[in-house]
Amino acid sequence: MxxxxxxxxxxxxxxxxxxxxxxxxxxxxxxxxxxxxxxxxxxxxxxxxxxxxxxxxxxxxxxxxxxxxxxxxxxxxxxxxxxxxxxxxxxxxxxxxxxxxxxxxxxxxxxxSKVNFSKPSGIKEPEKTYTQVTSFNRDPKVKAWVLKEASGKCECCGSDAPFTTAEGEPFLEVHHLRRLADGGSDTVTNAVALCPNCHREMHYGINKSALVGSMYSKLSRLVHE
Ligand SMILES: [Zn+2]
Ligand SMILES: [Zn+2]
Incomplete structure (x- = not known):
């Protein structure tokens, strides 16, 4: 091209x-x-x-x-x-x-992908940049409800949260199946609690659409948006 x-x-x-x-x-x-x-x-x-x-x-x-x-x-x-x-x-x-x-x-x-790629010296003092980034005002009640519902287990793979946070909570991340950036809602019918592995895979994995599909069949509270 x-x-x-x-x-x-x-x-x-x-x-x-x-x-x-x-x-x-x-x-x-x-x-x-x-x-x-x-x-x-x-x-x-x-x-x-x-x-x-x-x-x-x-x-x-x-x-x-x-x-x-x-x-x-x-x-x-x-x-x-x-x-x-x-x-x-x-x-x-x-x-x-x-x-x-x-x-x-x-x-x-x-x-x-470079064949002869030597160890880089990096940047000792990376420059700061300030950019304007769109963020979304989310409802803390939605996150709290989804985390409570998951009760410490990833809603995708079923494993226990990988670690306990400094606050003594099982660490899981709340993910929106239809992204907020794509117009998705911040509601419990669009959000799941995931372990970090499943969460990253749902964003970047080669089989992410199958994974997303499996969430809809697994959890009856979810609604396609
Ligand atoms: Zn998982
Ligand atoms: Zn996410």
């Missing part, structure tokens, strides 16, 4: 993607092929190249620990620069500013 996409082309692709992402979440039907064909006509590229670009956008969503549009399997050779631009455009188009991850993580992946 050539990297010389203009910002305008990338933005149009991200706009179409964000729309599909929200339509899918809201059960609004759409035809992917029609969307690619309109973009292809507008920018004089092939439908296939837009489909592939959409898969690059899925990859950025996956790095962000978010769900992607089904059928658009993440395609990872997106390039560090494009990943950063796509992530910024997602924030702009969605109107929320989530912590930036994609640029850093694509760099990590690219360094890891």
């Amino acid at each position: 050539s990297d010389n996409w203009t910002e305008e082309e990338l933005k149009a692709a991200v706009e179409a993607y964000v729309q599909m992402h929200s339509d899918e979440a809201n059960g609004v039907p759409f035809v992917k092929k029609k969307i690619y064909s309109e973009l292809a006509d507008r920018f004089g590229r092939t439908e296939k190249s837009f489909e592939y670009r959409m898969q690059n956008i899925s990859y950025v969503y996956s790095l962000m620990g978010r769900t992607w549009v089904s059928g658009l399997k993440p395609a990872k050779n997106v390039g560090v620069n494009n990943a950063a631009v796509i992530e910024r455009l997602i924030s702009e188009v969605e109107g929320q500013s989530l912590p930036t991850i994609a640029e850093f993580e694509t760099q990590v992946i690219s360094y890891k």
Whole structure:
């Protein structure tokens, strides 16, 4: 995939993607092929190249620990620069500013793949940056109820919490099945208590959609959003 996409082309692709992402979440039907064909006509590229670009956008969503549009399997050779631009455009188009991850993580992946990669000296005094990040006002009662309901056991794998906190509580994390960033609600019908392993896997695992699906069949209180 050539990297010389203009910002305008990338933005149009991200706009179409964000729309599909929200339509899918809201059960609004759409035809992917029609969307690619309109973009292809507008920018004089092939439908296939837009489909592939959409898969690059899925990859950025996956790095962000978010769900992607089904059928658009993440395609990872997106390039560090494009990943950063796509992530910024997602924030702009969605109107929320989530912590930036994609640029850093694509760099990590690219360094890891280097054959002769010598031990880095790192940064002795990392510079501070201040960014504005969208956060969500959550209900502490929801977290408390879900943790009580789980009573110290991961609601995914059934294991005991891996450790006790300094406050003497079993440590579990509360996760929203439909992410708040994706428009999910902060309610007990959308939240589960997980051990850190299951929690990370539900964000980043290769089988995360199967894992999410298993939660809905396992816990009757959950409601698909
Ligand atoms: Zn677990
Ligand atoms: Zn989570």
